[in-house]
Amino acid sequence: MIPKHILVIDDEQLVTESIRRLLKKQGYNVTIAESGIDAIEKVKIKESGFDLIIADIRMPEMDGIEIIKKLREIVRKPTPEILITGYASDESLKQAEELNVADYIYKPFDITEFLNLVRKNLGK
Structure with a gap:
């Protein structure tokens, strides 16, 4: 089985x-x-795409929400996303x-909670 790419x-x-x-320890x-x-x-270069995208919400220049919007414009296949944050506003x-x-x-x-989210979103 080909390992999933995140x-x-x-x-x-x-x-x-x-x-x-x-x-990586999980394969x-x-x-x-x-x-x-x-x-x-990296998304433009990887022709086969990614199986899961994990992004921080708060980053300089472009936040996680913006990144997800832009990636969805160029991703060739529907890809689940998980947002991670140390601080997230209600907005x-x-x-x-x-x-x-x-x-x-x-x-x-x-x-354990994180790995369960990863597995759930990879369909495992």
Whole structure:
């Protein structure tokens, strides 16, 4: 079976590395993007697309909501998204719901809860 490929978007390197290690231990392929622009470039390059996108809501230049909107314009297949945040306003959560983002989770998150969200959104 081909491992699922997950795109993780967060400007905090400690967060992305922790998530990358955790997901790789579970057998997933992981690509890291440190900004919205970086994520857009990586999605354009990866012809087969990603199976899941995980993005931080609060980032400089382009927030997670904006990133999801832009990625949806270029992604070739429907891809579930999980938003992660250390702080989310009611407005950003409302926007996520309006976009029908699959899930969101607060940092710091419980590893089991996070992995359950990942599995659920990958259809496992």
